[in-house]
Amino acid sequence: MNVPAALIKEAIQWRRQLHASPELGYEEQVTARFVAQQLRSFGLQVATGLAGTGVIGTLETGPGATIGLRADMDALPIAELGHCAWHSQHPGVMHACGHDGHTAMLLASAKWLAQTRRFSGTVHFIFQPAEENLGGARRMVEEGLFQRFPMDAVYALHNWPGLPLGEVAINSDAMMASLDAFEITLSGKSCHAAMPESGADPVVAAAQLIVALQTIPARRLSPLASSVVSVTQIHGGEAINVIPEKVTLRGTVRCLQSDVREKVRALVADFARTLPQPLGVEGAIRWYPGYPVTRNNAAAAALVREVASAQFGTEKVHWQVNPSMASEDFACMLEACPGAYFWLGADGATPSRPLHNAYYDFNDALIEHGVAFWQRLVEARLPPAA
8 A cells, every 4th residue: 555645745744843953962952842743633542751752652553572763853953054935943953864755755654554554563753852962862771771662672863875775785794883982181391382391291192192092993903893983173272382291182983793882892991090190191091882783683673674675676775784883873773672773774876975064855756665664564564453
């Protein structure tokens, strides 16, 4: 049964409405109210307030298993530079990652499944706040998501620029890397730039440390152990003729295996403390643990592959795709419940802008593909009683 064109048109209107009213993580008040209102109008049971602005809609049709479908709702602190008619009305905030599309897609899926009801079991539609670096998924889990709403499996998708429209990418293990952030403070002794011998230079120490950190993936780990160490910020100094007292470095570590993650963290900390010492500089590090590896359950991933192959054709499904070294907090749900996360192609005739780009806009053509996919997945995972 094809998804009605009128429903897709309505979902596109929702998506553009959400795009024009973006809200940052844990601030999705208007978005959450809209989502809850729509779910109630479809006849679903609705729970609000989980992780602050999270919304869960429940559709039960009879005996059977229970699954969850998740969409993220938050926007990013980016000033939109595109000129679409549904341009962000909130200065400095925009939907630059397509969460407006994910939300509209899942809402339309809830409406369509509530109408067709060609499955037996229960579906929880999970609308999650604060995916972007704020850990909304972890907070939902910690506040009892899977205790209040027990599930046999949970699924999520993400639109994926660089992958053609109507194609799916997934594997049966790690899809995205873990994330840890660090802040290294290098404390030296300030002095006149013309007399460096009278001080201890944290700028030179920072330069040496930045280069040394790149040897961790290249020389301290196996070439088969995927890891990225990136220094992304350097702060220090105010005047051109003064060697500063302190320099601060910030960055991230990404890994695909938990044991590699622990080893890299230990090495970064060791480098930060020991390498500056010969220069008379003291190094201290502070860690900000982020997301675990987004790791699929093999059986759940195989079901996604099967459903996607039936919908798009086997040749359009990229199975055992290489993981991304970016990170995703749906990983926290996958740690607590078996499930799968996959990418849905976003590139139409004109390639999509990259995610987190100020000119990005969600490709509305994905909505029909996504709604049809969720319908097929639910009906495959929760077949009608014989």
